[in-house]
Amino acid sequence: MAAGCDSAASLAAAVAEANHAGRELYLRGGDSKAHLTGCGPSAPLSTRGHTGIVDYRPDELVVTARCGTSLRELSTALAAEGQMLPFDPPRFGGGGTFGGAVAAGFSGPGRPWLGATRDAVLGANIVNGTGQRLAFGGQVLKNVAGYDVSRLMVGAFGTLGLLLEVTVRVQPRPEAVATLASACSAEAAAGTCQRLLRQPLPVTATCHVDGVLRVRVAGSEAGVRRACEALPLDIEEEGDAFFDAVRDHAHPFFADVAAADVAAAEAAADHAGTPHAAAAEAGPTLWRLSLPRGALFTEAGALVEWAGAQAWWRTALDAEQVQARAQALGGFAAPFHGGWPKRSASVRAAMQRIKAAFDPNGILNPHVMDDAH
Numbered sequence: 001m002a003a004g005c006d007s008a009a010s011l012a013a014a015v016a017e018a019n020h021a022g023r024e025l026y027l028r029g030g031d032s033k034a035h036l037t038g039c040g041p042s043a044p045l046s047t048r049g050h051t052g053i054v055d056y057r058p059d060e061l062v063v064t065a066r067c068g069t070s071l072r073e074l075s076t077a078l079a080a081e082g083q084m085l086p087f088d089p090p091r092f093g094g095g096g097t098f099g100g101a102v103a104a105g106f107s108g109p110g111r112p113w114l115g116a117t118r119d120a121v122l123g124a125n126i127v128n129g130t131g132q133r134l135a136f137g138g139q140v141l142k143n144v145a146g147y148d149v150s151r152l153m154v155g156a157f158g159t160l161g162l163l164l165e166v167t168v169r170v171q172p173r174p175e176a177v178a179t180l181a182s183a184c185s186a187e188a189a190a191g192t193c194q195r196l197l198r199q200p201l202p203v204t205a206t207c208h209v210d211g212v213l214r215v216r217v218a219g220s221e222a223g224v225r226r227a228c229e230a231l232p233l234d235i236e237e238e239g240d241a242f243f244d245a246v247r248d249h250a251h252p253f254f255a256d257v258a259a260a261d262v263a264a265a266e267a268a269a270d271h272a273g274t275p276h277a278a279a280a281e282a283g284p285t286l287w288r289l290s291l292p293r294g295a296l297f298t299e300a301g302a303l304v305e306w307a308g309a310q311a312w313w314r315t316a317l318d319a320e321q322v323q324a325r326a327q328a329l330g331g332f333a334a335p336f337h338g339g340w341p342k343r344s345a346s347v348r349a350a351m352q353r354i355k356a357a358f359d360p361n362g363i364l365n366p367h368v369m370d371d372a373h
Helices: 008-021 071-079 098-104 186-197 221-230 241-247 252-270 275-279 319-328 345-358
Strands: 025-028 043-046 053-057 062-066 121-127 133-137 162-169 176-183 203-209 212-219 234-238 285-290 302-305 310-315 332-335
Touching: 008 025, 008 043, 008 121, 008 162, 053 071, 062 071, 062 098, 071 098, 098 162, 176 221, 176 241, 186 203, 186 212, 186 302, 203 241, 212 221, 212 241, 234 241, 285 319, 319 332
Parallel strands: 025 043
Antiparallel strands: 053 062, 062 162, 121 133, 121 162, 176 212, 176 234, 203 212, 203 302, 285 310, 285 332, 302 310
């Protein structure tokens, strides 16, 4: 089962050497999310050579894979057994690695119904900032005291350790999938989503953009058929091509994001590679707003998904104004292309303590979250 390349020893040695020399490292996988992480003067350390599915037990719904394994390879192997990753990570540009998906912590359109990336992680093997190889968690869910370190790595963007292997839960693929649609206002879409959250229907995604609300239903063929009959929406297509496009930012709403990435990358060359500085020259920022489910976000030019819990908004407003809009709805905002959200002093202090425990000399992706330090 462990096909691929096991370069764990060489990766650990590279980190240990860099730590001894006081040299910063920029951890990189498939580079599908490179626009989110400024490398600054850090030396790159690629995980792409560390590949392969280490252990896959379809009957137990558990898979362990190395960090450099492509999402395409992993998804193909799971599909052959009629299974899938429940958190359905984005594949920006059609690429991405398993380790990068876990390190970023992004979840797909089904997040409110199918769970987040963190919910699926059972265990992880990592290399900390001194080059030590550490193992956390296992292959089953357990009640434990203290930190759940494997899940702490989710969303840390490699600042706490280099992921070597990760074990996650998988789930069966649905028998049938259908996408329903209806033209409506943002207010009407929010009301419909609030009602959907209270109904026993096999809804697995929602999205309102360009004046159209789309709802994905998935499950047994009979369950999907009944849901299509019960919902006051038109059947747009069988399958979930629309939501795959939203997940991967291939939808037309994100068409200008690629151009912004180029501008940010060019600006980064003049600003030591930090996302925040690059954003200043990249024009309007794409913001990712995390909101309570059922929230009513009605700003023009937004894409709202997750039953209102996530909104994408490209605007030239400054950070304080955007944060005020999000906070008024009980949420917060983070720039998705350049820069990171400002954090309170207590949160920054907690992050620094955790960072110091795993990476005492601060060599791992030190420029990823500059605003947090």
